[in-house]
Amino acid sequence: MTVGAAWYLTLAAVIFSIGAVGLLVRRNVLVMFMCVELMLNAANLTFVTFARELDDVGGQVAVFFVLVVAAAEVVVGLGVIVAIFRRRVGATADDIHVLKG
Amino acid sequence: MPLLLATATLPDTITFAIAAVICVVGALGVVLSTHPVHSALMLVMTLFGVAVLFVEENAQFLAVVQVIVYAGAIVVLFLFVIMLLGIDRTEAIAADPLKGQRAVALLLGLLVLAEVILLARGHWPAGAHSTAGTLNQGTTPNVNILGTSVFTTFLLPFELTSALLVIAVVGAVVLARRPRRLGEGAPELVIVDPEDDDPVAAGAGGPDEAAGPEAGGEDEGAVGYREGSRS
Numbered sequence A: 001m002t003v004g005a006a007w008y009l010t011l012a013a014v015i016f017s018i019g020a021v022g023l024l025v026r027r028n029v030l031v032m033f034m035c036v037e038l039m040l041n042a043a044n045l046t047f048v049t050f051a052r053e054l055d056d057v058g059g060q061v062a063v064f065f066v067l068v069v070a071a072a073e074v075v076v077g078l079g080v081i082v083a084i085f086r087r088r089v090g091a092t093a094d095d096i097h098v099l100k101g
Numbered sequence B: 001m002p003l004l005l006a007t008a009t010l011p012d013t014i015t016f017a018i019a020a021v022i023c024v025v026g027a028l029g030v031v032l033s034t035h036p037v038h039s040a041l042m043l044v045m046t047l048f049g050v051a052v053l054f055v056e057e058n059a060q061f062l063a064v065v066q067v068i069v070y071a072g073a074i075v076v077l078f079l080f081v082i083m084l085l086g087i088d089r090t091e092a093i094a095a096d097p098l099k100g101q102r103a104v105a106l107l108l109g110l111l112v113l114a115e116v117i118l119l120a121r122g123h124w125p126a127g128a129h130s131t132a133g134t135l136n137q138g139t140t141p142n143v144n145i146l147g148t149s150v151f152t153t154f155l156l157p158f159e160l161t162s163a164l165l166v167i168a169v170v171g172a173v174v175l176a177r178r179p180r181r182l183g184e185g186a187p188e189l190v191i192v193d194p195e196d197d198d199p200v201a202a203g204a205g206g207p208d209e210a211a212g213p214e215a216g217g218e219d220e221g222a223v224g225y226r227e228g229s230r231s
Helices: A005-025 A029-053 A058-087 B010-032 B036-056 B060-085 B101-119 B142-152 B155-176 B186-204 B213-230
Strands: none
Touching (some): A005 A029, A005 B010, A029 A058, A029 B010, A029 B060, A058 B060, A058 B142, A058 B155, B010 B036, B142 B155
């Protein structure tokens, strides 16, 4: 028998918190995006843990869909980033504070 | 916290401990690396650790998909963008432009951590089973169970994800396209634009291009775009 679910959930909480803090602290847009991926992975780990704990395949199906949505999100997000950085050569989110038309 | 380590076998415990350390070190590396490429590689480390935990939790299919899609496709996409844009410079991470931001961020992060760990301590409501079915069905492999569920109970969401992916691809193509100039004939523009870019960049940023291939690449994109938005 494997390690108890509480350990997995705690680990997922730690990864999620690191991702959240990174998202708030870092200014490089790409690194912020990676932190979002970290948070998604922590949520996936929670889903799989509960799928095992409650003996329900729904959790794993949810992870499956999260993976698909994450892939689509990364494609569109990186497209936006490329479009922004074609306009201005800067790597921080502070440079994109002007949203005027 | 129910310390169920006692009921776990030794190999399982060791596997979990190693994978957990890999995950946390990778996550910290993503946040603390000054170089975006290092962050991406640290992200791969965390993704592999999570994949190991997926195998440990009897989700073999998801572990394989995690490695293929995340580590194989998404991180490579990140690296492509980092190198295409030429923004792989190290970031001055020590400076804090907004005073108190880090302290508040750390405080909020610790708050989230405390809350989630509090919730993880057990006594979560189990309720009735969902309609998706049970996970342990004797000797049936995990892939079969997951596939059956996706293609029967979750057939409509599964079909909708295909629409989502098509929309994402179209959106990425539209975003990545160079904007066409206004006020000119469209058919000519389509033919002229890609070939026209290099002379513009070479003419405007001649001295900069001699500085190096990286600087030239950045200038080309910036000049080409500015030219397009001005007219």
